[in-house]
Amino acid sequence: MNQRTTLILASLFGTLAVVFGAFGAHALKDILTTTGRSETFDLAVRYHFYHTLALLATGILMEKFPKLKTSSWLFSGGIIIFSGSLYTLALTNQTWWGAVTPFGGVLLISGWVALGLTFLKSQKK
Numbered sequence: 821m822n823q824r825t826t827l828i829l830a831s832l833f834g835t836l837a838v839v840f841g842a843f844g845a846h847a848l849k850d851i852l853t854t855t856g857r858s859e860t861f862d863l864a865v866r867y868h869f870y871h872t873l874a875l876l877a878t879g880i881l882m883e884k885f886p887k888l889k890t891s892s893w894l895f896s897g898g899i900i901i902f903s904g905s906l907y908t909l910a911l912t913n914q915t916w917w918g919a920v921t922p923f924g925g926v927l928l929i930s931g932w933v934a935l936g937l938t939f940l941k942s943q944k945k
Contacts, residue, residue: 826879826892833872833899840907841865848911857910864906871899871928878935885942891934898927 821829844852844861852858875895882888902924909917 821889821892821896823879823882826875826882826889829892829896830872830876830879833868833875833896837865837868837872840868844910852910855910855913857913860906861910864903864910867906867928868899868903871895871903871931874931874935875899878931885938887938887941888935891931891938894927894931894934898924898931900924902928 844858844865848861849858852861875892878888878891878895882892902921905917905920905924909915909921
């Protein structure tokens with residue numbers, strides 16, 4: 821993934837995080853109360869935001885560190901799978917979605933590892 825695409829995705833994910841957070845606090849409040857999954861939804865929004873910021877930083881640094889494209893892919897996939905599965909779980913209360921969430925978590929962790937390895941392997945300047 822290139823720098824431009826990463827930055828566009830970060831802006832899209834950031835927009836969606838705000839929208840989902842607002843919907844969760846207002847429009848979806850009754851559904852989340854009924855399913856008993858308000859905390860699950862809040863966790864999804866929180867991780868969505870954190871990793872959107874990580875993706876934004878990755879995009880900003882990508883010009884200097886081109887190998888950050890791996891982190892970009894991992895963070896993007898992790899946001900979609902981790903937060904997406906939690907959003908779906910919270911809204912449907914279909915507990916099998918909880919089995920999907922760890923795959924997204926592994927992608928998010930891998931994104932951070934790839935980020936660190938990129939910096940470790942870069943030439944000191």
